[in-house]
Amino acid sequence: MQTEKSSLLFECVLGASLLGLALVHLQLGPSETTPLETLAYLWQDNGSNVSFAIRELRLPRILCAITVGASLALSGFLIQVVTRNPLGDPGLTGVSAGATFGVAVIITYADPAAWLIISAGIAGGGLAASLTLLLARASGLQHIHLLLAGLSVAIFFMAATSMVMVVERASMQSLYFWMIGGFANKEWVEFNLLWPVALSGCLASFLMAPILGLLQLDDAVSTGLGLQSGLWRLTAAAVSVVLAAGSVAVAGPIGFIGFVAPHIVRKCCRSSSGNPVPIGKLLILIALTGGTLTLAADLVSITLGSFLHAPAGIVVVLVGGACFLALSRDSVRDFS
């Protein structure tokens, strides 16, 4: 009973904050509106500048932020399940950096169609993920080795991305802004690129939900239950790469969301009675939490915007990094 109560409270808070943040976000900007007016503009375009700002600039930005956050959160959760590592995250395992590299290469050397950008991101992310797994395999994917291997892969692909962009004369400023990730100037074009990937990734992970639950068990147990755990692990990893690649292609490599969101959900939905939340519901909650966090980060970035240039990615790194440092202190076992 306790579980259901605390989980219900969490769901209400989550839903309310997501809607509230979105509404506040819609109002922020040079042209001020009241909440009611904002909703009216969403309902009907009256051709005014405010209406244009809300429908064509702010709404797609919000949708991008929520979708990217949800994708990253699910991607992180999948990585955590596949590697049995509670500190898994597309950024920390090098997947985002690999996808960034793929996207940077295809954008600088070709004038690609949307699906090509995403495919390049998936290829780069897949390459990085395989490298990380290959490097950490010898240790049986222990926490610290997996993280360090992932970080070295991430550092490499970030350096390679800088190289590609410098050589092709991108300005260093746009390079740095893109490499930290953010949602400034995201419009419907970007959202249209993003949503098919995000949606298929989300659907795939929901379809896999029962299997994800089994994968969290011991390999021996899940094999005993008749599960081809190796194959499913690979599938889950592939879905997480696709989710990460889609969000990187739109918003750049935003780190830590995939690590923080599942943690928050686990913390808030677990209680003394110890009944685990059903895995399908867990996935929904994680996706929503990721979306809410990213939207909040973007809101902070806009609010700071008047005197500090801090894209959402920077806000996420600062907050998420602090969370990571606090949580990894006790949960990471060292070499030995």
Place this chain on the structure above:
Amino acid sequence: MIRLLSPYVVIWPGLLVLTCLVSLKTGVTGASWADVLNSLSGDPSEQGHIIATYRLPRVIAGVIVGIHFALAGIIMQVVLRNPLADPTIFGISSGASLAVVCAMSVSIALFQADGALSVSTDYLPLIWIPYIAFAGAVCATVLVLLLALDRRTGLSFSPGKMVLSGIILGAMLNALVMVLVLSLSEARTELAILWLSGTLYARGLSHVWPIIPWTLAGLAGLLVLGGALNLLRCDPQTAQSLGVSLKWERLGLILVALLLAASAVSVSGPIGFVGLLVPHFARLFVPHSFSRQIWVAVYAGAILVVASDTAGRMIAVPIEVPVGVITGLIGAPAFAFLIRRQTKVS
């Protein structure tokens, strides 16, 4: 006499000189070997002028920065008993960068009215910058060590956690540097490159002079504490049974490493992985003699930085790839390899 002529005494300096000469020759305006050699003896021609006023100071800066990072790396790896130690991986360079950029932002904010913005990077007297960088490096180190402190066993640091918290802390500090650089001087990308990637672009003698005393202080410190450093290579039990606690020596050595790393950052920004790679490389070449390892590290550090800088200038003429990007490309795979080896050892 025989020792003087041994390969380590001839080959390494020779390699360094060769690398420097190639670096002097490389650049947007082509130069022949004759130009390079003439310019060193005061040649008035245009090429000679370019080489003597732009490239030579830059090469000198590269050599000194390389030596600083290499020595800092070798000291940290021994004192912290961590084969993955490196000023940049541990976030120490980012701490130094952040301190300098903070100080710059404050001075820009204070002196903006005087039109000081027209001066490109010299908002602060260059002589102060190493001190500010040192303060930042000390703060970052204390943070990383606190985060890696093993609560159960008292005063010991877990090597893996040190690296992990160092990288994450470094990413956070870099994010702050980025916010400051990009919001206070939006058009000044050269600042962003300098304090985030590490570059030798436009570094000259005016940047090198202020850190020469730091180099000398670091070398003096190393000379005084060299014996302790050698002892620290043994495992803690051996050192203890020899009757030395070496607590103060360890602290002193860490401060020497920070002093070297911070002053290097104040010239070139955080050039990653030099401090990580060079000591391992030296160990590979002279496994048995620690004093020779230090010498090899000094030369190899200088060569690595100058060579990476040269490569960065050669890849996409007339654009420069920052030297930190090149060392990152070389360093990350080596880092992965070292992590793997650590796995097999443990």
